[in-house]
Amino acid sequence: MFIGVDLGGTNTRVGAVNSSGQVFHRLSLPTRVNLGLEEVIGRIVSTILSVIEQSEKEGYQIKGVGIGSAGIIDIRTGTVVTSPNFPEWSQVPLKLIMENKIPYPVFVDNDANAFAYGEKWVGVGKNVQSMVCITLGTGVGGAIILGGRLWHGFDGMAGEVGHMTVQPNGLRCNCGNYGCLESYASASSVVRRIKLAIQSGRTTIVMDQVNGDQDKITSTIVYQAALEGDPLAKEIMEETAVYLGIGIANLINLLNPELIVVGGGLANAWDMLYPITLAEVRRRAFASLAQTAQIRKASLGDDAGIIGAAGIASFSLKEVAYAI
Amino acid sequence: MFIGVDLGGTNTRVGAVNSSGQVFHRLSLPTRVNLGLEEVIGRIVSTILSVIEQSEKEGYQIKGVGIGSAGIIDIRTGTVVTSPNFPEWSQVPLKLIMENKIPYPVFVDNDANAFAYGEKWVGVGKNVQSMVCITLGTGVGGAIILGGRLWHGFDGMAGEVGHMTVQPNGLRCNCGNYGCLESYASASSVVRRIKLAIQSGRTTIVMDQVNGDQDKITSTIVYQAALEGDPLAKEIMEETAVYLGIGIANLINLLNPELIVVGGGLANAWDMLYPITLAEVRRRAFASLAQTAQIRKASLGDDAGIIGAAGIASFSLKEVAYAI
Known part of the structure; x- marks a missing residue:
């Protein structure tokens, strides 16, 4: 299972996704951009940890966390360079911050790429x-x-x-x-x-x-x-x-x-x-x-954001495996 | 060294190319499409073998032969599906025919791809x-x-x-x-x-x-x-x-x-x-x-056709190496 985080300007949606594209333990929280960087990320991390805990309690193994966000993302470092949803964020090293608080690898990419990863992983582009x-x-x-x-x-x-x-x-x-x-x-x-x-x-x-x-x-x-x-x-x-x-x-x-x-x-x-x-x-x-x-x-409907974000992690881990 | 064959409707140009993009033992022959498939290929093979012989006499090691042709090429089998230069050719398995007569691997691709291989190999796209x-x-x-x-x-x-x-x-x-x-x-x-x-x-x-x-x-x-x-x-x-x-x-x-x-x-x-x-x-x-x-x-000038064709062989052999 991979955790998908659909980081939106209004709401952030988190879920655990299996390789059939089923979403478990969906949680949604208001993003509240105006609370400031630290608080916003803290709230999201708590939600992610809660989804991880619930999934692990049921015996599922989590392999990684994927985050999809609008904007310009430096995927090599997992940094949000700029985002229309977070006008005050600039060069936020989201991967680094998250990996300090979450015991799994974290990958960040933009929402259009997440959409593609989702459709490729479990949607109409599967094969x-x-x-x-x-x-x-x-x-x-x-x-x-x-x-x-x-x-x-x-x-x-x-x-x-x-x-x-x-x-x-x-x-x-x-x-x-x-x-x-x-x-x-x-x-x-x-x-x-x-x-x-x-x-x-x-x-x-x-x-x-x-x-x-x-x-x-x-x-x-x-x-x-x-x-x-x-x-x-x-x-x-x-x-x-x-x-x-x-x-x-x-x-x-x-x-x-x-x-x-x-x-x-x-x-x-x-x-x-x-x-x-x-x-x-x-x-x-x-x-x-x-x-x-x-x-x-497109085939994934309302859950496309969460599934695509989880797909970022799934594909990025494969790329790492290729590189080794 | 790779042998490059620029298969044109009027003339066919053959040469041996080293990894600095220098062309040796250039030979050109009229393609004479109207002589028929077997004769046309026979003439080209003779020319290729002559360039190989001259190169080997000087101690160079030949690694493969690349052929660039206008038209639709099935690169997996090295087949000329159709070509504007050879209106009577249809599904000609050029790689197969050539490899029966030449003791090196042969690779075929279209002229636009050959151009790109040449510029990537030794031209303006080198790095x-x-x-x-x-x-x-x-x-x-x-x-x-x-x-x-x-x-x-x-x-x-x-x-x-x-x-x-x-x-x-x-x-x-x-x-x-x-x-x-x-x-x-x-x-x-x-x-x-x-x-x-x-x-x-x-x-x-x-x-x-x-x-x-x-x-x-x-x-x-x-x-x-x-x-x-x-x-x-x-x-x-x-x-x-x-x-x-x-x-x-x-x-x-x-x-x-x-x-x-x-x-x-x-x-x-x-x-x-x-x-x-x-x-x-x-x-x-x-x-x-x-x-x-x-x-x-583009940087390769008059020899671009030969160099690019040789580049097809150079890159295709690398792909094979990747696949192994």
Whole structure:
């Protein structure tokens, strides 16, 4: 069993995970970032120790602890360099601090990589050696597994699938570039684009559903409106699927992977997105490569964060074994 | 020493290469595709054996033979599946045939991968563990080295850098897609786009240089006209550099490599392309990743084909050693 810690800005979730991806002794605590570094880590350590104790009491053997966090992580030292969830943290050596208090090896990686480790370990990518993961959330994240191993890149920052340019003269992205995949396929981009359309005079039932308050629009509301046949909402969702298809076609032609896994909040609209995305992939990627690459919705659901974090530990321990 | 065989549609070039990238006993022969499979291979084998004999006479130890060929290669069996240079070849087990006649292990890979092996072995990528190679020739080829090894992909077809979509509504590519990098950054695309501009009424000194015969336009002539200040030629070359920059920025954000190497005929215009390409990369890629990734012109020149082919053998033998 591995302990997985899904370190979020609001809540932190801890659980023990076995190699079938079952989660035991789930515990959740409010992260309370404003309590300060020492207190926040202390509370999380107590929770981890409590999950370890319960698991060991039942005779399970714990092999390691994995921590997944948004942000830039130096995986070699397990340091949180910066994180959007912890604006005051800078260069926090999480692995070092944790290993002083926990009698098992601790491994830290970012949430997109944790997602990939989880799907590879016990999810839809279980028997797959090469896969690209894409998360359609507030942003568009990504992670690349090749030859059974996660490719971290020279600076540990590979996998920024969301920041491929898919429309050179397109919308400005938060990263400063124009026309990134993130500007067309993230949940927040769905909201942003329907607002732009409303401001340019287009009508939509979405506005009725939020009582005319644009700030209440969410991607789920847009998706629902599209399901109900609202022309503008359908247009936005279709555009989302087309750009996702362009991004996936690029990944297929570049990396020739076995599998593409799509997760994140907007993947809830998979039934609507998938046929359009697939058609775009087939239109753009080499036929033989597009035939190889399965395109699947993520499989781990609500526990993906904990399972993926546990997967970090599982895979990192294997890497250590390889190195020996 | 390794023997490198650059198997071309017109000429085949053979040489012995040492680990400093020096080429000895260069021999070249017309490939004469129309002589038929057996005769073509027989002629090449004779040439290889002659280079081996000369090298061994001087006391050099040969470790293996590498063959680089355009087309789709099954690297596991060393089979030429299909090749544009040999339209009548289909599923030719080149490794098997060659190893029956040559007393050394033979390895076959495609020309883009050979290019990457050469640059990694003795060229600009010598001390680099992660690099992406891009060749700007008739098409745009590519190869990806990660963690010191070439990523071949699930079907052995990874690295199709030229078939990233960089302009969703762009020019139609030979592959059937629209707006591929190849449609904007290959040598033939330079010719194609200046012809389109001429047909739409634009004037250029290029037409004087080919005595009004559009079929005589080459990318070198366009580059020369741009150097002389011809506005249309400059525009086309600048567009080429911008799209190359978009493609490279995508590779940097996805793979976070140490090095990007650009080769192929159009790389002769590197002094003109590079500043524009670099500016576009900096505009689009994450600043920290763009700072990491060196962008360099290929270093091996005329012998790149032979050296790269020898590099296939050098790296493949190492892989075998890893596997043992």
